[in-house]
Amino acid sequence: MARLKGFQKLTLIDDALQKWLNVLQIKKPREATAPLNEALNRVLATDVIAKEDLPRFDKSAVDGYALKTQDTIGASQFKPVTFQITESEVGVKQARQIWTGNPLPKGANAVVMIENTKKTDGKLEVWVQLATGGNVSKKGEDVKKAEKILKAGTRLNPYHLALLAAMGNSEVKVAEKPRIAILATGNELAEAGNKPSGNQIFDSNRVMLSAMCRELGAEPVDLGIAKDDINEIAEKLGIGLQECDAVITTGGTSVGELDLVPDVVNNSGKPGVVVHGLALRPAMPTAVAAVDGKPVVILSGNPVAAVIGFEVFVRPLVCKMLGMSREEPRPTVNAVMTRKIAAALGRRTFVRVRVTQKNGKFLAEPVSARGSGAISTMTRGNGFVIVPENREGVTEGEIVMVRLFGNVEEVR
Ligand code: AMP
Numbered sequence: 001m002a003r004l005k006g007f008q009k010l011t012l013i014d015d016a017l018q019k020w021l022n023v024l025q026i027k028k029p030r031e032a033t034a035p036l037n038e039a040l041n042r043v044l045a046t047d048v049i050a051k052e053d054l055p056r057f058d059k060s061a062v063d064g065y066a067l068k069t070q071d072t073i074g075a076s077q078f079k080p081v082t083f084q085i086t087e088s089e090v091g092v093k094q095a096r097q098i099w100t101g102n103p104l105p106k107g108a109n110a111v112v113m114i115e116n117t118k119k120t121d122g123k124l125e126v127w128v129q130l131a132t133g134g135n136v137s138k139k140g141e142d143v144k145k146a147e148k149i150l151k152a153g154t155r156l157n158p159y160h161l162a163l164l165a166a167m168g169n170s171e172v173k174v175a176e177k178p179r180i181a182i183l184a185t186g187n188e189l190a191e192a193g194n195k196p197s198g199n200q201i202f203d204s205n206r207v208m209l210s211a212m213c214r215e216l217g218a219e220p221v222d223l224g225i226a227k228d229d230i231n232e233i234a235e236k237l238g239i240g241l242q243e244c245d246a247v248i249t250t251g252g253t254s255v256g257e258l259d260l261v262p263d264v265v266n267n268s269g270k271p272g273v274v275v276h277g278l279a280l281r282p283a284m285p286t287a288v289a290a291v292d293g294k295p296v297v298i299l300s301g302n303p304v305a306a307v308i309g310f311e312v313f314v315r316p317l318v319c320k321m322l323g324m325s326r327e328e329p330r331p332t333v334n335a336v337m338t339r340k341i342a343a344a345l346g347r348r349t350f351v352r353v354r355v356t357q358k359n360g361k362f363l364a365e366p367v368s369a370r371g372s373g374a375i376s377t378m379t380r381g382n383g384f385v386i387v388p389e390n391r392e393g394v395t396e397g398e399i400v401m402v403r404l405f406g407n408v409e410e411v412r
């Protein structure tokens with residue numbers, strides 16, 4: 001592909017994503033075994049089928065006495081029924097003491113709460129009527145044997161882990177973490193912690209993109225910083241392609257003299273760059289590529305543009321690599337726009353907003369004003385409003401759907 005001199009034609013996001021995913025060879029993830037204590041946020045590699053019922057037996061849901069319901073008919077505070085206390089099978093007019101979680105003894109079909117009884121002279125008075133199964137958790141009431149309890153591709157939360165443990169599992173089969181190489185490029189970049197010289201800026205994209213990979217359940221591999229130099233970029237890219245499942249680069253993807261990354265990727269293998277120049281704002285100069293079926297995402301150096309490029313391309317990619325059937329949705333909320341915002345017709349515009357809750361209403365305040373370089377829009381904001389290609393903006397008071405990446409605070 002010839003070096004692009006300016007982006008005469010921008011590709012629509014959905015088309016770009018489709019075209020790119022079509023040339024990628026993404027294998028089913030390798031399986032790994034994780035102890036439950038280390039499986040939080042990992043993604044299930046296989047469906048989980050219940051090997052037995054849960055609970056495994058009928059059990060008491062309260063502290064009390066197991067008995068036969070027909071013996072409680074007519075019982076009331078004024079007319080308690082007297083039971084004989086037994087230590088074995090429950091016969092007619094007999095009650096057996098039972099604690100929460102104990103199996104229901106033979107002969108009983110309900111449990112009376114201890115609060116509704118009184119023990120005197122080795123006898124038990126009961127003053128409530130019980131229905132069959134009263135205060136009993138039935139065998140299989142939670143989960144039935146052979147039921148599919150969890151689906152492959154599920155990201156494990158604490159409750160999934162509890163369910164797995166309740167079924168007797170100590171470990172779980174999860175998708176191995178895809179390894180994603182991250183390379184920052186740019187002559188101007190200084191490593192954070194070092195003293196910057198002249199007009200150097202600190203590289204912040206590498207740590208951010210690593211953390212974003214980690215957040216999604218991928219394993220970032222740091223390729224460091226490359227100067228705007230064909231050989232240096234090619235060498236580091238080569239390491240990434242050799243050792244990892246995908247490569248992300250930032251910087252050097254516009255149409256300036258030093259924007260060399262797409263060319264280097266093209267020289268690394270086929271098909272190379274699939275789409276360069278997107279109908280997306282910010283992040284227009286993003287490119288997506290593949291080298292021998294391996295995904296390469298060429299993100300802009302502008303921090304916010306890198307975020308949006310990641311959101312649009314890397315997020316669905318990682319989900320796919322983890323074996324999910326579709327992109328994992330972020331939480332969303334409908335909010336009232338507090339100010340009008342302009343967007344570019346023909347492009348998909350990502351507006352950063354800060355959503356708050358006020359008097360039971362969600363409000364979305366734009367924080368985007370400072371452009372695609374201003375990373376603080378991401379720390380002051382907690383969500384994206386995605387303005388579609390066919391809209392020139394959003395009006396004040398309009399209800400918009402916000403894709404949240406942070407928590408929503410309540411304000412007065
Ligand atoms: P580029 O995509 O190379 O044209 O970079 C655009 C702008 O993004 C640069 O002028 C820098 O200000 C900024 N930038 C590039 N790389 C990084 C990085 N790794 N971390 C933070 N900012 C960056």
Ligand code: MG
Pocket residue numbers: 185186187228251252253258301
């Ligand atoms: Mg640059």
